[in-house]
Amino acid sequence: xxxxxIDGHSIEVPDGTTILEAARKIGxxxxxxxxxxxxxxKTSGGYCRTCIxxxxxxxxxxxxxxxxxxxSCRTTVMDGMEVENITSPDLMEAxxxxxxxxxxxxxxxxxxxxxxxECHLQDLSYEHGLSKSRYEFERRTFEKIDIGxxxxxxxxxxxxxxxxxxxADQLCDGRVHGVINRGDVSEISTYIKNxxxxxxxxxxxxVCPVGALTDRTFRFKSRVWNVNPVDxxxxxxxxxxxxxLWQKGPEVFRVTxxxxxxxxxxxxxxxxxxxxxxxxxxxxxxxPSNIERTSVISQNHYTLPEPxxxxxxxxxxxxxxxxxxxxxx
Amino acid sequence: xxxxxxxxxxxxxxxQSYDVYRQHGGYASVExxxxxxxxxxxxxxxxxxGLRGRGGAGxxxxxxxxxxxxxxGVARYLVCNADESxxxxxxxxxLMERIPHLLIExxxxxxxALGAKTSYIYIRGEYxxxxxILEQAIEEAYAKGWLGKNILGSGFDFDLHxxxxxxxxxxxxxxxxxxxxxxxxxxxxxxxxFPAIAGLYACPTIVNNVETIAAVVPIINDGGDAYAQIxxxxxxxxxxxxxxxxxxxxxxxxxxxxxxxxxxxxxxxYCGGIKGGRKxxxxxxxxxSVPILPAELILxxxxxxxxxxxxxxxxxxxxxxxxxxxxxxxxxxxESTSIVKNLWNFxxxxxxxxxGQCSPCREGTGWMEKILxxxxxxHGKMSDVDLLWDIQGKIEGKTICPLGDAAAWPVASAxxxxxxxxxDYVQKPSSIKDVKHYYRLHEAGTAS
Numbered sequence: 028x029x030x031x032x033i034d035g036h037s038i039e040v041p042d043g044t045t046i047l048e049a050a051r052k053i054g055x056x057x058x059x060x061x062x063x064x065x066x067x068x069k070t071s072g073g074y075c076r077t078c079i080x081x082x083x084x085x086x087x088x089x090x091x092x093x094x095x096x097x098x099s100c101r102t103t104v105m106d107g108m109e110v111e112n113i114t115s116p117d118l119m120e121a122x123x124x125x126x127x128x129x130x131x132x133x134x135x136x137x138x139x140x141x142x143x144x145e146c147h148l149q150d151l152s153y154e155h156g157l158s159k160s161r162y163e164f165e166r167r168t169f170e171k172i173d174i175g176x177x178x179x180x181x182x183x184x185x186x187x188x189x190x191x192x193x194x195a196d197q198l199c200d201g202r203v204h205g206v207i208n209r210g211d212v213s214e215i216s217t218y219i220k221n222x223x224x225x226x227x228x229x230x231x232x233x234v235c236p237v238g239a240l241t242d243r244t245f246r247f248k249s250r251v252w253n254v255n256p257v258d259x260x261x262x263x264x265x266x267x268x269x270x271x272l273w274q275k276g277p278e279v280f281r282v283t284x285x286x287x288x289x290x291x292x293x294x295x296x297x298x299x300x301x302x303x304x305x306x307x308x309x310x311x312x313x314x315p316s317n318i319e320r321t322s323v324i325s326q327n328h329y330t331l332p333e334p335x336x337x338x339x340x341x342x343x344x345x346x347x348x349x350x351x352x353x354x355x356x
Numbered sequence: 357x358x359x360x361x362x363x364x365x366x367x368x369x370x371x372q373s374y375d376v377y378r379q380h381g382g383y384a385s386v387e388x389x390x391x392x393x394x395x396x397x398x399x400x401x402x403x404x405x406g407l408r409g410r411g412g413a414g415x416x417x418x419x420x421x422x423x424x425x426x427x428x429g430v431a432r433y434l435v436c437n438a439d440e441s442x443x444x445x446x447x448x449x450x451l452m453e454r455i456p457h458l459l460i461e462x463x464x465x466x467x468x469a470l471g472a473k474t475s476y477i478y479i480r481g482e483y484x485x486x487x488x489i490l491e492q493a494i495e496e497a498y499a500k501g502w503l504g505k506n507i508l509g510s511g512f513d514f515d516l517h518x519x520x521x522x523x524x525x526x527x528x529x530x531x532x533x534x535x536x537x538x539x540x541x542x543x544x545x546x547x548x549x550f551p552a553i554a555g556l557y558a559c560p561t562i563v564n565n566v567e568t569i570a571a572v573v574p575i576i577n578d579g580g581d582a583y584a585q586i587x588x589x590x591x592x593x594x595x596x597x598x599x600x601x602x603x604x605x606x607x608x609x610x611x612x613x614x615x616x617x618x619x620x621x622x623x624x625x626y627c628g629g630i631k632g633g634r635k636x637x638x639x640x641x642x643x644x645s646v647p648i649l650p651a652e653l654i655l656x657x658x659x660x661x662x663x664x665x666x667x668x669x670x671x672x673x674x675x676x677x678x679x680x681x682x683x684x685x686x687x688x689x690x691e692s693t694s695i696v697k698n699l700w701n702f703x704x705x706x707x708x709x710x711x712g713q714c715s716p717c718r719e720g721t722g723w724m725e726k727i728l729x730x731x732x733x734x735h736g737k738m739s740d741v742d743l744l745w746d747i748q749g750k751i752e753g754k755t756i757c758p759l760g761d762a763a764a765w766p767v768a769s770a771x772x773x774x775x776x777x778x779x780d781y782v783q784k785p786s787s788i789k790d791v792k793h794y795y796r797l798h799e800a801g802t803a804s
Contacts, residue, residue, distance in 0.1 A: 073546040095753040124750030128719035213712035
């Protein structure tokens with residue numbers, strides 16, 4: 028099994044593992060952020076460039092460093108590879124650059140965005156972004172589109188991570204969802220604005236890292252930190268039926284899939300569970316969901332998080348804190 | 357006269373047609389390859405010739421060919437990249453227009469060497485009329501038995517198709533070209549795997565430029581060693597240069613590698629000097645994406661050596677004082693040219709052509725164009741120049757394909773060598789409304 032060293036932490040992983048997955052096995056702060064990579068969607072990743080890392084030693088056999096930063100989500104590890112992530116100030120600056128690019132055309136309408144509080148772009152810009160934008164031009168905008176009766180596409184907020192395209196390709200039948208146009212005016216669209224009519228199309232909402240795809244049954248109903256997530260399940264013929272219910276009192280505001288530490292859905296759920304079962308009587312409640320303590324959603328509640336992969340070295344402070352590197356600028 | 361190999365017959369009337377081409381020694385390389393050589397021997401000859409990819413990167417062709425995976429029972433493909441879209445480059449068009457059979461001959465011989473039974477010429481959408489010329493030539497070649505089943509009784513079956521793209525610069529990137537050829541959106545793939553392992557329809561594929569494939573013909577005819585004799589050092593053979601800009605004789609020239617840049621610009625055989633006898637200001641030596649160099653650095657290297665037309669000499673000094681041979685799009689600018697305006701035009705192009713797949717290029721190219729436009733219109737700020745420098749640094753090397761680099765290098769080099777001009781645009785917007793007026797002031801020493 029190849030052995031890879033990431034920011035000084037070594038781990039042995041099976042052949043074909045990507046640098047990002049290896050980092051996730053180590054856990055903690057050295058895990059590169061990922062906006063487009065989704066472990067359960069094939070061929071995802073490589074587009075957003077936030078997960079770039081510096082390979083300072085290619086492998087035991089060919090120790091030359093790689094000339095450019097590589098996308099850790101799409102680069103497989105080699106035996107003896109040495110990777111620098113948060114230990115490399117150059118790389119942190121490059122990543123800050125990518126975050127800036129992602130933000131220059133983002134509307135920053137968080138105060139009215141349903142995704143606020145569970146938005147990966149918010150987390151990313153909080154950690155790596157500048158406090159002030161250097162972009163002084165008009166931001167691009169698009170018309171809002173309804174794709175299907177339950178999903179709203181607000182393209183202006185999109186960062187073109189292609190995750191929803193992969194969901195449409197891999198979970199739904201027929202190719203009706205894709206990207207049109209080119210460059211900075213490319214947009215996610217459906218074939219002549221057709222509805223995405225499929226039982227699993229709702230998973231697009233869960234994979235969207237920003238507020239570009241939102242649940243029309245939940246839009247503007249509540250801020251996410253004012254509803255309490257609980258784990259629940261039901262006997263569903265189409266999907267695993269394991270979901271999170273977002274409740275305020277007895278009322279169910281929305282239903283989503285359960286997510287792991289990295290915000291990835293563990294089991295895809297069907298549209299019937301997501302959109303039509305909005306009564307507590309439809310569900311068997313298991314108890315409060317595990318929510319990352321640092322997330323806004325955990326403001327009012329509860330349990331300690333238990334990450335999907337247990338961090339081994341979370342508390343060992345061998346590497347400098349990347350917040351410190353950030354503050355030097 | 358310099359040595360001509362590819363264009364030695366281009367002045368002959370009717371060379372476009374099969375009969376005239378054949379009379380002048382056409383298809384001899386196919387005869388020689390199929391009858392007397394094995395694929396391995398041809399690959400070896402190409403390696404010996406030192407031929408380097410003529411599309412821009414200059415990667416040794418023989419080496420690339422030897423990387424081709426050869427699993428049992430899996431088809432292999434050769435794809436000719438005729439998606440020539442680099443601003444300032446038009447050599448492939450000239451070659452295909454004038455001597456279409458040379459490309460077809462090269463395709464047959466190269467495909468035989470690589471074991472490809474089907475090959476494609478991917479031509480850019482704007483060259484639809486060239487595609488018709490090629491299609492007609494292919495028809496003639498089929499009729500004469502150079503294509504199809506059992507060519508020359510050797511048992512080699514080969515089919516050649518022309519595929520017309522839809523007009524996107526990005527499809528000149530080899531993996532985007534393959535995606536487009538498969539009928540998908542022309543987005544570059546993430547490498548690895550490289551096309552030599554999994555390319556067209558996930559089969560091993562070699563993608564070569566038009567000029568590279570054409571150069572295989574003389575290599576087979578005269579041998580790799582003879583080809584390696586031409587040129588200088590590791591830049592062997594001849595190169596087609598598309599010369600444009602403020603010169604007396606713009607056009608496509610075949611040069612022997614190693615002639616001096618000064619010769620190329622000023623001799624009557626080639627560009628014939630600067631138009632109107634004006635002074636040389638700057639040269640973009642290899643198509644719009646390579647760094648621009650000011651007159652003093654393009655004629656002489658930083659060490660004071662005369663700069664030669666070769667891969668090594670043009671790259672001498674790295675990006676600080678050098679550039680690249682690239683695809684051979686030689687754009688000459690005289691003293692009346694505004695570097696800022698020219699750079700804005702390049703940036704506008706890259707903004708328009710970015711595929712939008714990865715964030716630094718999608719967002720950064722547009723941002724750079726907007727800032728340059730602002731400077732050009734006289735509303736720039738002094739901090740804009742530093743901001744441009746910062747943005748290009750954050751695009752370069754962070755993207756999936758080289759389009760990000762291609763967009764960043766012209767910006768970086770223009771600021772590196774002509775920073776003062778940007779600052780003048782910011783500080784004296786009134787003097788630059790009319791660019792020619794600005795230069796008159798500059799000569800009189802009042803604008804500095």
